[in-house]
Each structure stands twice: as structure tokens, then as C-alpha cells.
Amino acid sequence: MNIVTGLLVAGLGTSLVACTANEGSSSTSLTQEPGNCGSLETHVFGIHSTPGGRVKVHIERPGAHAVVLSAYEATTWTVTAAPGVTIEAIYAVGMHRQTIVGPTGVPAVAESRDQGDPYQCGYGWPTSGPECNTEELINLITHRVHAVTSFHGCYDADAWTLGEDLHVTASCNSDKLDEQTDFVQNCDGEDSCGGPVFL
Secondary structure, three states: OEEEEOOOOEOOOOOOOOOOOOOOOEOOOOOOOOOOOOOOEEEEEEEOOOHHHEEEEEEOOOEEEEEEEEEOOOEEEEEEEOOOEEEEEEEEEEOOOEEEEOOEOOEEEEEEOOOOOOOOOOOOOOOOOOOOOHHHHHHHHHHHOOOOOEEEEOOOOOEEEEOOOOOEEEOOOHHHOOOOEEEEEOOOOOOOOOOOOOO
């Protein structure tokens, strides 16, 4: 396990929420009002690779969030947040080495197959290419971080923005017929349940 210290924006601290049930709910809407998906939301952004190996992720949705980043290839992820956003934790995982640049003081963990850590990758829903299994990635995140609120993926992108209403925009490469896929779950106004963070 590679623990990374955040480098950019001043961190805001609130404690992560865990709950005892294992049940979640599904939502057919990809947009949700802030607070409708529990006191901690977990958002996953997945790619296979991107030219230059650098991706920016910006969170505009108010509230507390765990941010999960996944790539097949080695990738440096830069995570930023708008005012009113609390990033509780950042987890990057992939086949090859992942690097995190994030808000100061935010716990950040990067793991990969190359480092001998638990690993998985996913960039499409419900499936990715043969080398990545998105369902297994979601299972890993549930056990190592928290129950997943949303997933957003495409083969090649270097920028993602999570809007206030959970709408996500990305720079997916249309030259590769690369369609962005998304899902949202656990948005029924109750706290989502999931495992502890980074255990």
C-alpha cells in the first residue's frame, strides 16, 4: 500500500461514516440533489489510459466525498475541490503505478499490481476491456473504501468534473468511439452503507 500525502488545497476534516447494513438502493437518475446520497458519497472515475499519463478531477458537488481513481496504465491524478466540498479520502488503483496529487491533509492511498497491492481497474459499465473488470473494481472499492455512489468511465480522458447535481463531464476521446458510461446508486435520502476506509 502506497500512502500519499496531499499536496494542493487546504484539507477540511470531518469523519467518515460507516454503517452496519449491507443494503443499497439503485437510482435510475444520473443527477441527484446534494445530500440525497448520504452523508458520505463515493465517486469513481475510470480510464484505461490517456496521452501524457495525467488526469485532472474536479469536485464541485457540496458535501463529503471519497474520490476513487482507476486506470490500467500508470497515471498521475490531480484532484481539486470547489469551496464547500470536503474530500475525505482519495484512493487510486490500477494495473500499473498510480500517483495522487490532492488537497493538503486528505488521506490518499495508491495501489497497483506493479507494487504487489490489491488491484483492479475499470473504465466502462457494465464491462471494460478484457484486462479490466469494473464489477470487481466496485467490489474492491466497497471493501477498501466505502459503498460506491457513482461510477464514471471511458477509455481515454484527461479531465473529469463532478457537478453540484452529480452530472459529470469528461474529455473522453471521441476518435476512439469512446463513450462515457455512468451509474448512480444509494441515492434514496439515506446514508449508504459500506466498508471502512483503507482497512
